[in-house]
Amino acid sequence: MLPAGMYAGRASALVERSVLAYSRAWLVFVSGVLEPLFYLLAFQIGFGKLVTEVTGPGGQAMSYVMFVAPALLASSAMNGAVFDSTFAVFFRYRYAKLYDAMLATPIGPLDIAVGEISWSVLRGGFYSVAFLGVMAVMGLATSPWVLMLVPVALLVALAFAAIGMTCATFIRTPSQFDYIQLAVMPMFLFSTTFYPLSVYPEPLQIVVQCLPLYHGIELARGFAAGVLDPSMFGHAAYLVVLALIGVFAASRRIGKLLLR
Secondary structure, three states: OOOOOOOOOOHHHHHHHHHHHHOOOOHHHHHHHHHHHHHHHHHHHHHHHHOOEEEOHHHOEEEHHHHHHHHHHHHHHHHHHHHHHHHHHHHHHHOOOHHHHHHOOOOOHHHHHHHHHHHHHHHHHHHHHHHHHHHHHOOOOOOHHHHHHHHHHHHHHHHHHHHHHHHHOOOOOHHHHHHHHHHHHHHHHHOOOOOOHHHOOHHHHHHHOOOHHHHHHHHHHHHHHOOOOOHHHHHHHHHHHHHHHHHHHHHHHHHHHHOO
């Protein structure tokens, strides 16, 4: 049972606020769609000409562009969620004092956490749907299971938004966002985004398998290729548990910092 004042069922009010606030900043969403699109075009036109085939899920051979595309989709969901759940949350909490004002209403800390994380998930999902449309136009959506990339992207966005918001509550100065980038960029580069796990030495494979983005990429790549196996339940469970931990921790941190 939740403590009194933690949750009032008003998380949707924060989502509505974010929709209204971003309705005049639609260029932000365009930039989030274009970045992975440029990556995909670069691999299609350039690097993909040099590396013709790689080993994909289930050991089947696939084009390099088809190998990279679902990984970029998952990465796009991560990037969209992380931006809103860290930079934006930090500004609202530290400078705008928006959460102080919200907590003076029936809204509780869990409402804030759920509302902000929900908006981050919607933003990550928007990027992913747009990217999936580009994949379809480029002829990279060959399996009927490719539609599952959307819920996979939403799950990735949920996990990263929840953990990102928790991290944002520990940040004291804008310069400390370098630590966020220090975590996100290597994760993007080394979570099998651009090459299979087998290229790593065995000890490093274990490290990579602990990264959240790796599990999102493996899910997305499996559905994109139409190769399903029981390990996908493990990947999904990892992200679900991470999301639950993040939501709980974010709400507790907001309550501890602002309800003293």
